Amino acid sequence: MSYNRKVVLNRDEIKQCMNFSKLFAAPKAQKSSKDFGSLNAPERGGKDKTSDTMTGKLAEYAFMKFCKANGVDITIDFEITDGILNIDDGQDITTVDSQINTIKCDIKGAKSYAKWLLIESHKIDEKIIFAHIYIFVKVTIPSGVEKDLNLYNVNEIKTEIAGYALSSDFCDIDRKPWFMFRQDSAPFTPDFVDILFNKAKGYVLHNDVLRKSHFKDAYLDLESNDLLDNHVLNMTQKAAINLSLPVQFLRNSDEDIKALFSALQNQNLSLITKTSIWE
Numbered sequence: 001m002s003y004n005r006k007v008v009l010n011r012d013e014i015k016q017c018m019n020f021s022k023l024f025a026a027p028k029a030q031k032s033s034k035d036f037g038s039l040n041a042p043e044r045g046g047k048d049k050t051s052d053t054m055t056g057k058l059a060e061y062a063f064m065k066f067c068k069a070n071g072v073d074i075t076i077d078f079e080i081t082d083g084i085l086n087i088d089d090g091q092d093i094t095t096v097d098s099q100i101n102t103i104k105c106d107i108k109g110a111k112s113y114a115k116w117l118l119i120e121s122h123k124i125d126e127k128i129i130f131a132h133i134y135i136f137v138k139v140t141i142p143s144g145v146e147k148d149l150n151l152y153n154v155n156e157i158k159t160e161i162a163g164y165a166l167s168s169d170f171c172d173i174d175r176k177p178w179f180m181f182r183q184d185s186a187p188f189t190p191d192f193v194d195i196l197f198n199k200a201k202g203y204v205l206h207n208d209v210l211r212k213s214h215f216k217d218a219y220l221d222l223e224s225n226d227l228l229d230n231h232v233l234n235m236t237q238k239a240a241i242n243l244s245l246p247v248q249f250l251r252n253s254d255e256d257i258k259a260l261f262s263a264l265q266n267q268n269l270s271l272i273t274k275t276s277i278w279e
Helices: 011-025 046-069 190-201 212-224 254-266
Strands: 006-010 074-076 093-096 105-111 116-120 133-139 156-166 179-182 241-246
Touching: 006 011, 006 046, 011 046, 011 156, 046 074, 046 105, 046 133, 046 156, 093 254, 105 116, 116 133, 116 156, 156 254, 190 212
Parallel strands: 105 133
Antiparallel strands: 006 156, 074 093, 116 241, 133 156, 179 241
16 A cells, blocks of 8 residues: 655645644743754743644644544544643654554644654653653744744645654664764754765674674774765754654555554554664
8 A cells, every 4th residue: 555645735724733833832831942842942922832833733633633534533632721740751643543552652743844854862861751652753844934923824834754763763772872962062964874884884793793893893984085075954952952863764655554554553562663763
């Protein structure tokens, strides 16, 4: 089966997401104004906070619509409980086919040109808010919405289901993160990731598996040969530490999507193969 990953949200759906985002960002809700939940990131203003929340909610709605179009009935949470400690514990999908969902799914939204799935390190390492699955949705956001929320007054917003990753996909067999970017650093370009990956495979000995150390060796080799020009994106990270995966290596084939649907409907995470995404 071939899945159409393009999902278009209509005016009413956009308005529903906006109503939620405004309530979530309001002072009464007492939600953190720290950008990306970081202790040392700058405070966000009300419009900026609403816009950030909006991106995430549009992504959640798009994934719900994608699932329903393919026979999987999921619900996302539109309720807001006031208080800074009242969070969703990394669970963006509340029910699957009218049953409570026990597989924690964190649906991440990003702009349509995003090249990386970026997860703040505390959302993987701390058990209180970790997720089993991180689902990545690209959203074509109107330009300038951070300053003018009225720009969301459009007839449609286009999105794309870009893929997903298991929490284990972010680290090698030794639990070493494949990619970790600190605040104010820039992620690699997709082309450089491909070069780095192909070179790292050359360091894998017989009967061994690809490890973070192989990536380090490959990087040092490229650096020593002056092959690192223009190898990072023109952007920097706001969160203190992001564990990251390039979009081109997410689980995004039709077989992967089918496995995700099966895991959710049967509430059995093992139906998604644990094979490394780097193989």
